[in-house]
Amino acid sequence: MNPKNENVETKLTAEEQMRKISRRSFLWAGAAITAVISAREWLIHQPLSDGIPKPLRKALQFNQKVAQKIFSSHRLSKEYPAEQA
Numbered sequence: 001m002n003p004k005n006e007n008v009e010t011k012l013t014a015e016e017q018m019r020k021i022s023r024r025s026f027l028w029a030g031a032a033i034t035a036v037i038s039a040r041e042w043l044i045h046q047p048l049s050d051g052i053p054k055p056l057r058k059a060l061q062f063n064q065k066v067a068q069k070i071f072s073s074h075r076l077s078k079e080y081p082a083e084q085a
């Protein structure tokens with residue numbers, strides 16, 4: 001018995017491979033579309049905070065805190081008089 005032939009997988013034809021890949025891609029696309037629609041519906045039905053859905057408001061406030069810590073007025077570049085330009 002040849003050891004190379006023990007674990008040989010059956011080779012798929014090019015057409016079978018394309019069909020398998022196409023089916024898998026179609027299923028992934030369907031799952032992605034379902035996830036997006038579900039997330040949209042969930043977001044639409046959230047309570048509002050200042051006219052914006054609460055999850056979006058929380059994300060906006062988080063981004064604001066991060067920006068305030070990163071962009072401090074104490075770290076501005078030095079300004080020079082126009083005569084030195």
